[in-house]
Amino acid sequence: MTDTMIAVIGGSGLYEIDGLEGATWQSVETPWGAPSDQILTGTLGGVKMAFLPRHGRGHVHSPSTVPYRANIDALKRLGATDVISVSACGSFREEMKPGDFVVVDQFIDRTFAREKSFFGTGCVAHVSVAHPTCARLSEACLKAGWDAGITMHDGGTYLAMEGPQFSTLAESKMYRESWGADVIGMTNMPEAKLAREAELCYASVAMITDYDSWHPDHGEVDVTEIIATLMGNADKGRALVARLPRLLGAERHPCPHGCDRALEYAILTAPDARDAAMVAKLDAVAGRVLNG
Template sequence: MTQTKIAVIGGSGIYDIDGLESAEWVTVETPWGAPSDQILTGSLDGVGMAFLPRHGRGHVHSPTEVPYRANIDALKRLGVTDVISVSACGSFRENMAPGDFVIVDQFIDRTFAREKSFFGTGCVAHVSVAHPTCPRLSDACETAGKAAGITVHRGGTYLAMEGPQFSSLAESKMYREHWGCDVIGMTNMPEAKLAREAELCYASVAMVTDYDSWHPDHGEVDVTSIIATLTGNAEKGRSLVKGLPALLGAERAPCPHGCDRALEFAILTAPDKRDPALLAKLDAVAARVL
């Protein structure tokens, strides 16, 4: 058994949790640069918590420029075991309406301008992301969301686009009609892949703000209406997060789905061929196997 520590990567308002004890903003240095912001740490109902504003307080990082590797590395250094991604998204499904939450279980990664791995020349590793989210953690998010009175949809495919522009109508219709996607966003990739490389359980809570541009009755995405929906979603998101400590408990056994053992057979580079400089940078995310 290990101590549970839950991290929430989210936007404005999601880290403002009533009842967070010993709350403190801490600075974490990583070999991958600075994280998006300081990280708010504390405990909630006896369980360690960490809150990281993905875009930084004041929304200073664009989706492309979020320091994803530094964020995940920093959480690993803080002893985090479980990562909950809370993010805004557009919906491709009529029944996934603005204000609803979707517990994502699959991704299609269409980003192209981001560093997507901690590994590379000098230490090559290949982890499986066939099932990129943790069912155990997703179960807890679903239960907490429904207990808070939120309309929660379990399961969905998230199309990760580069941004920062929203989709064209043609793209929106293609993702919906031909690719079978359910929601669209700009931030869960490479975040989910990096969490898997760092052997962290990861769950994605996508908060629907709009219908993207495919919907004939809603037209193009309107930032003003998105912000209004985001305000309501933030309160719902806080309610969901407050229910997680009781569900996950202060101690946890090894992940039944192997998220915390993802690197077991992933590193292919022979020990005598590994680059010491890269190994030094991997001291947190891959410490268990190096």
């Protein structure tokens, strides 16, 4: 067993964790550059916690410029075991209303301007993302949300778009009607893929702010309405996060779904053919298999 460290990556509207004891902002250096911001660490309910504002304090990073690799590496380097993404999204389903939360279990990745892997020339690896979120961690998020009185939806497909513009009406209808997506956002990819490569359990809590542009009674996305809903969602998000330590506990057992062993057979490059500089960059995310 190891110590649990719950890492929360906060999206639009969520910039802090309430009640964190011994809270300290830490700078973390990574081989992939600087993360979005310093990372707030402390304990909550006797469980180690880390909080990283995805867009940086003051919202300085667009979805395309978020340093996803540095963020995941930094959290892993600090000892994170479980990563919960909290992010704003639009809804493609009438029953998934603004103010509701969706615990996402699938993704369609339509991003194109981001580095999506820690691996590459000199050290090639292929991990499975057939089930890109951790069922154990997702269940804990569901229970925490229900306990906080939030309307939660168990499962949903998240369409990750590049942004920063919102969808056209034609795109919104296609994602909803032809592709079967349930919610749309700009930040969970490649974050989920990188978390899997780093052998971190990952869960995604999508906070609905709007109906995108498909809904005949709502028209195009209204940023002023989104911001108003964001503020209410942020309060709910903090309430959900506050309940996670009790559900996950201070002692961490191996993930029953194998998230923490995702690299076991994933690295294909022979040991004597691996690039030493690349291997050195992978010390935090893949050290267990490369140096074991």
